[in-house]
Amino acid sequence: MEDILLIQAIERYLDGSMLPDEKAYFEQLRKNSPEIDQMVVEHSMFLNQLNALADRQHFKQTLHQTHQKLVNEGVIDEGTIVQTQSKIVSLWHKYKRVTAIAASVAGAIAIITSAIFSYFSPAVNANQIQQLSKDIEVIKRNQQVQGNIINEVKSKLPENARLISGGTGFLIDPKGYLITNAHVLRGSGAIVVNNKGQEFTASIVNIDPKVDLAILKINDKDYKPLKYIPYNIAKNSGDLGEEIFTLGYPRNEIVYTQGYLSAKTGFDGDTLSTQIQMSAYPGNSGGPVLNKKGEVIGILSTRQTHADGITFAIQSKNIYHLVNHLNDSDTASGFSKIKLPARSYIMNNSREEQVKKMEDCVFLVKAYNN
């Protein structure tokens, strides 16, 4: 209790709130008692310390407020986070409309592009697969080189007709029915040329772009039906590793090529076709693929563009489907039913004899536009 009274007195003495009498008495007390004097000094120092602390805390507060104020005013840049956000927000406000327009234009273009793309792209991957029909430039060049200009003049092509593609076709009925690829017949009409260079007019009897097969009928008075067709059409697709060969017109001359059956399905697992290892060129399209017994097991159609010798043939059983369908529908007047060759006559012949007997049945197909 005494201590408290003393402190109270010292505080009053220090802040000068003592009455003059009291003060004089207290100063006398300080002089006489060193303990009290010490206490006064100590307390004075202590109070100064406390005041200084109070002062500093107050100043810190002021600094803090100043800092906050300057940040808000933008004088102080407290790092990029705040800045970027406001920048992005302001940019967004500024370019909102432009962005919206750009986005809708981009959207429209994307839709149009994909529409165009899906409309024009073929069913199979056009980049990886190449159809083996020849285009006109190649044919023309070959014709000039071989000096067939006179033949061309006497051609059975209608006047002003433009050749647009060429390929191979082969007989499936001696009456003049040929099978070829649908993609060979890109024009409005077709003529066929036999291995001796003789031309015949032909009409398209049936075409199925889905299986990529077409049936042509030679309706030319110059055409003399063959007695028989030496090969037959197989109903199965052959065995892996089986030796095969084809005849076709990558040039204006009939060309023989051989290879082997390498897979039972075609490009990308296509079950309508088979994969064969053989070099094929534009113009081979529509050519017959035969095994060594002289049975047609497929129709050469496409090749893989970036791989050497990988060729695809449509399985021969599709010919049956197509022909049966045609025979059943029996739409065309004057259409005599197609009778597919039943057996191979060249089963036991040597390859040279097989080819020799077949040559007459394999035709060059030229499609034209008029």
Next chain:
Amino acid sequence: MKAELNEQALLKGLAENDTKAIETIYKNNFNMVQSFIINNNGTYDDARDIFQEAMIALYEKAKSESFVLTSKINTYVYSICRRLWLKRLQQMGRFVLQTDSLEETVQIEDDLEMHEKRNAEFTIMERALNSLGEPCKSLLEGFYLKKLDMQELAKAFGYTNADNAKNQKYKCLTRLKKLFFTQYNIGE
């Protein structure tokens, strides 16, 4: 000459706790210090800490009676910040100061020593206050630090009258004093 007078006026304002003067000094110096610290492995928070520490040093120097500032304010502030940041970097164990002082600096070692001593004292006082416990701590803080009126304090704390509160305050103060001086003397 005019600039010098301006600076004197600013420092006077600073010593008197004038908000305008504090703001001006802050504005004129902060960005320089911030870029220095950011360029030397510091963060924005570091920059703020160090700069405010320097401001406190300047403030307390400006308040002292023997105050003479022999250099420009920005040179002084920059020198202090540089020194403080160097020290902080050393403590963190990554001493990599990239800008090798192209800026003018002044001798501030003595001032800093003073400043640090004062900091230590304040730390002792704050620690003593914290170990007092309630309601002593709040009562003393209210009276001595926030300079609140004894009547109000009595009311706020629920004492029946100001005298009781005053008595209580003196008891607390005695305890605080004891705590402070024990610490203080050990510290010395």
